[in-house]
Amino acid sequence: MRARVMDLFRYLLALLLLVVAAPLAAQVPQSANNIAADLVAEAPPQPGEEMTVAFLFSPNEGWHGYWSNPGDAGLGMQLDWNLPEGWVAGEPQYPVPEKLVIAGLMNHVYEHDYAVLVPISVPEDGGALSLDNPISVDAEWLACTDQICVPESATLTLRIPQAGGADNPFTGYRAQLPPMIDSEARFSITGDVLRLAIPLPASMDAANPHVFIAQDRISADRRVAYADAQAFGREGDVLVAEIPLADLMLPPDSEFAAFDPLAQIGGILAYGEEGQGIRFEAAPGDVPQVTMERLNSYVPPPLWWLAIAALAGGLLLNLMPCVFPILSLKAMTLARAGESEAGAKREALAYTAGVVIACLAIGGLLLALRAAGEQVGWAFQLQEPGVVVALFALAALITANFAGVFELPSIAITQKGGRTSSFATGLLAAFVATPCTGPFMAVALGAALLLPTAQALLLFAMLGLGLALPFLLLGFVPALRNRLPKPGAWMDRFRKLMAIPMGVTALALLWLLVQIGGRPFAIAALVLVAGLVLGLAVTGRLQKLGKMAWPAFGLIAAPFVVGAAFALPALHERPSASAESIHDPLDFDEFGLMEITQSQGKPVFLWFTADWCVTCKVNESVAIEREEVRAAFEDAGVVTMRGDWTVRDEAITRFLTEQGAAGVPLYLWYVPNKEPEQLPQVLTPGMLVERAESL
DSSP: OHHHHHHHHHHHHHHHHHHHHHHHHHHSOGGGOSEEEEEEESSOOOTTSEEEEEEEEEEOTTOBEEEEEEESSOOOOEEEEEOOTTOEEOOOBOOOOEEEEETTEEEEEEOSOEEEEEEEEOOTTOOOOOTTSOOEEEEEEEEEOSSOEEEEEEEEEOBOOOTTOSSOTHHHHHHTSOOBOSSOEEEEEETTEEEEEEEOOTTSOOOSOEEEESOSOSBTTEEEOTTSOOEEEEETTEEEEEEEEEEOOOOTTSTTTTOOOOSOEEEEEEOSSTTOEEEEEEEEOOOOOOOOEEOOSOOOOOHHHHHHHHHHHHHHGGGSGGGGGGHHHHHHHHHHTTSOHHHHHHHHHHHHHHHHHHHHHHHHHHHHHHHTTOOOOTTGGGGSHHHHHHHHHHHHHHHHHHTTSOOOTTTSOOSSOOHHHHHHHHHHHHHHHOSSOOTTHHHHHHHHTTSOHHHHHHHHHHHHHHHHHHHHHHHHOHHHHTTSOOOSTHHHHHHHHTHHHHHHHHHHHHHHHHHHHOHHHHHHHHHHHHHHHHHHHHHHHHHHTTSOOHHHHHHHHHHHHHHHHHHHHHHOOOOOOOOOOTTOOEEOOHHHHHIIIIISOOOEEEEEEOTTOHHHHHHIIIIISOHHHHHHHHHHTOEEEEEEOSSOOHHHHHHHHHTTOSSSOEEEEEOTTSOOEEOOSSOOHHHHHHHHHTO
16 A cells, blocks of 8 residues: 555656746756756767767755656656757666665665766758757756755756867766666566566676666556565576565556556666666566575674674563563472472473473574565564464463362473473463563564574574573572572462463453454354363362363363364454554554655654553553653644554564564654654653653
8 A cells, every 4th residue: 555655646746846847947047956957969960870968967965866767756857859850869878876765765866976878869961050959958857855855947958069179078977877788688577576587697796786677667556666675696697686566556547557567677787886787678588596685774783792682682571561471380480499409400491491492483483484475573473363362272271270270280380390391381481471572682583584594593592591591590500599488388379379360361362362353253262261161170170089080171172172163263353453542643654654754844653562562562551651641742743653563464564674673562753854763662751751842
């Protein structure tokens, strides 16, 4: 939707600029332009030959002009020639443009002096030009800074140098033009990706490549997603590029409604230092499948620093609100750690192994899904209704176990404990405790999504080690372990007390099921859990009588499990995300964000949240949803925008990745004409009020 709205905006902007520019041509002298322009010929015209002329543009400091395809915004140069009869002007030839990204939109610009060459064919009967009939052109172009754009124009009269003059400056102008490759390139469209095979010798070092596509659309409803990361790979003397495409929307009666897919695609492959590149023309054909490397402007910090950040993030995650639902599991492990030194070490190692393996498993699956093209991020498991149903059932089972309804040996925490129990507790702790990101985690996990697999898995392992570190220390540091209460009868009472937070966790998961699957879906899950608890109650009674218990549980639970297997998929629905807010925030939209901050010049507070992120909800309650914050925002004219990641959203996932974040919460403060500020993940009302009052 963003791409479609943005496309309409571009064309409306272009139309507006053309309308405005016409009267300016008569009113504004050439010297008043922010980009000075001149038109000069290489040599006097000769009959039957081709004459080359150059548009010389000189932007003032801080201003820039545009390539023929300006990108997400801007306007290309418009020319209306006044030529003698029979003379024909060819297509303008541009130097390699530069990338300029503002608020997530990419423009193709020139921020320095540049020359655009145009060949003009002179007929056989043509020749000398008279002063009464010179060559001229009505030129219109757009001059912009990062803050404002001004349509400019001039009527340029061709200056023709005298023969035998100084060194030909056109040699330098031509040197700035990217040469055309000798062989034709090939292209194909696979899904939402334009794939190019560009002939390029393997010996040629094409560092930092980027493809500028000349056409502003690929088909009637597709264009290049200019700001999205491009991917590149090699097969011998062929460079393969993958360029993301975006949908666009035009009125049904638009001249482009019947636009046929292109038979040829042209552009510039830029590489190396600024200004280097080659031109290419591509025809439909086979593009080889090779290993691709996705390029991104995000440069991760050193690996050692990321490893420390992941370790610290996992350690601090023990204190984050989103971890509280599993504190009951950890509390029992802490209580048992004082039994014996050898037993404490074994349980600490088993628990650590469970946590680290779970983090590696979640991280590995995340990387595999992203490699397969899925737009997923950290805590993606809680975006799947089936996973939440399983967690809901598991939380109810553990609640019943803690309450003494039944005994579940060797799988969950029991009075007996053991390495198997500690290992299982570690698995569950990591699985439930890692949905929300805490301090230090955002940078580490964001980088993990961009690093090679081995380095990424190292960061996931360090995260797990940090999460398990307190228990590892208790197992191996007697001084810490001696501070714990000695085991005794109080442990049974404590275990029953811990059934309360686990029950609250189950209720929270039930509420989440309503949000991601709808009320009927949640009711069906509740019936499933009620059947399981009923079976567990019967099992517990038989256990106390010393009889075989688990077959009875299977007989009672089987009908509920089978019924749920058929009912839950049928009842699942994807409700629209809705959450009440005193700010009445706008739904996240990248183009809307740019429109508000740039065109309207308003400050924006943007936050990303999810119903399954306890930290997010705590911040919203403690800091965001406060009357003093609302009043400060209203006085300062701050616009609020929220991205709800409760259900999978590719646009939000992509934006989080671009910000170097792998999960929520994420808080961004936008002030017009300034770089956005990323706020801490633990907010206070004072942070928001202070920023609003400083505007």
